[in-house]
Amino acid sequence: MDYRGIFEDAVDSLRQEKRYRVFADLERIAGRFPRAVYRDASDNAREITIWCSNDYLGMGQNETVIAAMQETAGKLGVGAGGTRNISGTNRPLVELERSLADLHRKEAALVFTSGFVSNEAAISTIARLLPDCVIFSDQLNHASMIQGVRQSGMQKHIFRHNDVAHLRELLAATDRKRPKLIVFESVYSMDGDIAPVAQICDLAEEFGALTYIDEVHAVGMYGPRGGGIAERDGLMERIDIIEGTLAKGFGAMGGYIAANKAIIDAVRSYAPEFIFTTALPPALCAAARTSIEHLKVSGVEREMQQRQARLTKAILADAGLPVMETPTHIVPLIVGDARLCKAASDMLMDKHNIYIQPINYPTVPRGTERLRITPTPLHTDEMIFELRHALVSVWASLEIPRVQADPAITASKLTSGDLTLPTVGG
Numbered sequence: 001m002d003y004r005g006i007f008e009d010a011v012d013s014l015r016q017e018k019r020y021r022v023f024a025d026l027e028r029i030a031g032r033f034p035r036a037v038y039r040d041a042s043d044n045a046r047e048i049t050i051w052c053s054n055d056y057l058g059m060g061q062n063e064t065v066i067a068a069m070q071e072t073a074g075k076l077g078v079g080a081g082g083t084r085n086i087s088g089t090n091r092p093l094v095e096l097e098r099s100l101a102d103l104h105r106k107e108a109a110l111v112f113t114s115g116f117v118s119n120e121a122a123i124s125t126i127a128r129l130l131p132d133c134v135i136f137s138d139q140l141n142h143a144s145m146i147q148g149v150r151q152s153g154m155q156k157h158i159f160r161h162n163d164v165a166h167l168r169e170l171l172a173a174t175d176r177k178r179p180k181l182i183v184f185e186s187v188y189s190m191d192g193d194i195a196p197v198a199q200i201c202d203l204a205e206e207f208g209a210l211t212y213i214d215e216v217h218a219v220g221m222y223g224p225r226g227g228g229i230a231e232r233d234g235l236m237e238r239i240d241i242i243e244g245t246l247a248k249g250f251g252a253m254g255g256y257i258a259a260n261k262a263i264i265d266a267v268r269s270y271a272p273e274f275i276f277t278t279a280l281p282p283a284l285c286a287a288a289r290t291s292i293e294h295l296k297v298s299g300v301e302r303e304m305q306q307r308q309a310r311l312t313k314a315i316l317a318d319a320g321l322p323v324m325e326t327p328t329h330i331v332p333l334i335v336g337d338a339r340l341c342k343a344a345s346d347m348l349m350d351k352h353n354i355y356i357q358p359i360n361y362p363t364v365p366r367g368t369e370r371l372r373i374t375p376t377p378l379h380t381d382e383m384i385f386e387l388r389h390a391l392v393s394v395w396a397s398l399e400i401p402r403v404q405a406d407p408a409i410t411a412s413k414l415t416s417g418d419l420t421l422p423t424v425g426g
Helices: 003-016 063-076 084-088 091-103 117-127 143-151 165-172 199-205 261-270 280-295 301-319 336-351 381-398 409-417
Strands: 026-030 035-039 045-050 110-113 134-138 154-161 180-185 209-214 242-247 255-259 331-332 370-373
Touching: 026 045, 026 091, 035 261, 045 331, 045 381, 063 091, 063 280, 084 255, 091 110, 091 255, 091 280, 117 143, 117 180, 117 209, 117 242, 117 261, 134 143, 143 180, 154 165, 165 199, 180 199, 180 381, 199 209, 199 261, 301 331, 301 381, 336 370
Parallel strands: 134 154, 134 180, 180 209, 209 242
Antiparallel strands: 026 035, 035 045, 110 255, 242 255, 331 370
């Protein structure tokens, strides 16, 4: 049996479809984000600009966040030393969970090693503990949520994306006596659209279902204190379980859920992904908590992010580039072909020192391949115009179709909002 050949053939098939993932070797430069040093296969180094980071607010480069991590590592060391049950529940982790519970106005919170793990563990555990549970899952939910639904072993219904009428049909056709769990995201990261959270809450109350919202692409960035879309829309009290990440808006690492004490205690006690995993190290917890507490009182990062996202969309649309209109900070640029998408990404890096990772199937449907651009508060106006110039050049070189810009629309976007917001400091 040629075991090696089997694996090589599996990877070769991805290469032929231009779906083979190539990791960019980057050294982020503290204090200069979104600048970074890129090393190619020959170990040659050059400075580039990152336009696809999930460090949406640049908090991973924030001076107070870095200082908190350094100080805590100096005092407590770099490892947690064990699972939460066996010596790993460090003081900064306890304080982090309290900070998260306060952020979402819930009784308690529970931290995991990643957002993927928190979704997988929480959804599967909660559903298993509800006798004869039925799960209702949005069609475009993240892979981690899908895995949690599958792992639960419970009956599931998939409702069309953001389609509350379809969700109502599915709920109405289910025995009212059965426990129900509705799982959905607030911001969907590939198209940048927002769920009809209030309407889903209405249906949950009408049909007696629990609500589970994934806010990973919204925490830190929306709401008066960075609590996400549910906070922005005044709906946190109507959501039963809020899941989030520490790795995007907060610039650190880890995932979490926030809910009432009974739910948190049940997941803590039954989820193997939590029980048998080493806890997050204290320095990381301290950094995350510092970021969360900062964003609870500072809105300038959120304001600048939204301003730069608006400007990026307007500038690229004005150039006739196929930008998807979104109500969020996500700026999808549709290419529609896997090979061209990869070629565009390579050309941006090789000729313009701009890094945007291509997004291909299965992350997005075939024919909707794209460059996913994420402007941050630390991307300057000059960088945005440099991006426009580079993209126009790449589109022309690869003969990728462009669209006719609507002067009235782009002009209104360019003149709307406050384009002179204060600069974000360290």
